Amino acid sequence: MVKYKHCEKCKKVxxxxxxxxxxxxxxxxxxxxxxxxxxxxxxxxEIVKEYITNKNETEYTENMREILENTKSxxxxxxxxxxxxxxxxxxxxxxxxxxxxxxxxxxxDRLIDKAxxxxxxxxxxxxxxxxxxxxxxxxxxxxxxxxxEYKDFMDKVVVKLQSKPKMNVKTxxxxxxxxxxxxxxxxxxxxxLLNKKVTLKNVFGKAVKWHDIYSGTKDVYExxxxxxxxxxxxxxxxxxxxxxYN
Numbered sequence: 429m430v431k432y433k434h435c436e437k438c439k440k441v442x443x444x445x446x447x448x449x450x451x452x453x454x455x456x457x458x459x460x461x462x463x464x465x466x467x468x469x470x471x472x473x474e475i476v477k478e479y480i481t482n483k484n485e486t487e488y489t490e491n492m493r494e495i496l497e498n499t500k501s502x503x504x505x506x507x508x509x510x511x512x513x514x515x516x517x518x519x520x521x522x523x524x525x526x527x528x529x530x531x532x533x534x535x536x537d538r539l540i541d542k543a544x545x546x547x548x549x550x551x552x553x554x555x556x557x558x559x560x561x562x563x564x565x566x567x568x569x570x571x572x573x574x575x576x577e578y579k580d581f582m583d584k585v586v587v588k589l590q591s592k593p594k595m596n597v598k599t600x601x602x603x604x605x606x607x608x609x610x611x612x613x614x615x616x617x618x619x620x621l622l623n624k625k626v627t628l629k630n631v632f633g634k635a636v637k638w639h640d641i642y643s644g645t646k647d648v649y650e651x652x653x654x655x656x657x658x659x660x661x662x663x664x665x666x667x668x669x670x671x672x673y674n
Contacts (some may be wrong), residue, residue: 437461471503493657504672507542510534511667518660521579522653528579533574539667540568546672557671564666571659578631582656585635589648597651598639605632634659 431447434440435458442458455466462474514535520526543565551558581604588600595603605628612624638655645651 435461437465442527456662503542506547507539508673510538510672514660514664515657518657519653522656528576532575535568535663536572540565543667543673546670550672561670564670567666570662571663574627574630574634575659576635577627578634578659579656580632580636581605581608581628582652586652589652597648598636598643601635605635626639 430450431446432441432450432452433443433445433456434452434454435442435456436454437457438461439454440458442456490560502630517526517534519530521531543561547558547561547565550559565589584604584607585597586599588604589595589597592600609625612621612628614621615623635655638658639651641658642654645654
């Protein structure tokens with residue numbers, strides 16, 4: 429007679445041994461489920477390790493470790509938490525408590541890349557919603573292309589306004605654009621020079637566009653602050669429409 433060993437997770441038989449009578453034991457894991465458990469544990473360990481060991485992201489370490497260890501949040505809940513706090517994180521960058529480049533990397537690694545994975549896992553290729561989701565992710569990725577340069581540009585605008593308090597914001601934007609264009613290093617390749625000019629022109633256009641949106645704000649500091657945070661709020665707003673973050 430035989431003792432059948434069933435996987436306690438999927439219930440499939442993963443082994444047998446001689447036994448008195450026939451018996452079915454539901455203990456242990458089959459090879460497939462054991463590998464799955466190990467991979468899941470490794471993923472969780474990697475998430476924690478990334479936040480603890482990456483010295484360029486120290487400002488996020490304590491917060492994320494608390495989420496992962498204390499609240500036992502699922503990866504999806506961690507992503508939702510990050511998404512809901514984007515505007516606050518952008519505010520932290522403005523107040524000098526964080527790095528714009530670190531924040532961009534965090535959004536890319538922990539939201540955009542994760543969103544791509546979830547799209548593949550949850551939205552069928554023939555689903556019309558997949559096209560909309562891809563457009564949302566594409567928008568966020570295109571925003572990253574100039575976000576750091578835009579922050580640098582706006583920093584120069586703020587400095588310009590501080591040195592000349594009577595100057596209005598739109599004039600400061602135009603002056604910074606012209607000065608920055610003139611001061612682009614000439615000892616770089618033709619392609620690099622062209623890319624810098626294209627990026628600067630794009631950043632200038634965004635600054636003018638977002639200035640017009642918030643031009644009713646009387647306080648100059650609040651106006652420039654809203655202009656810097658605007659792209660983060662747009663990313664937040666659009667990513668929130670994805671079905672798995674909704």
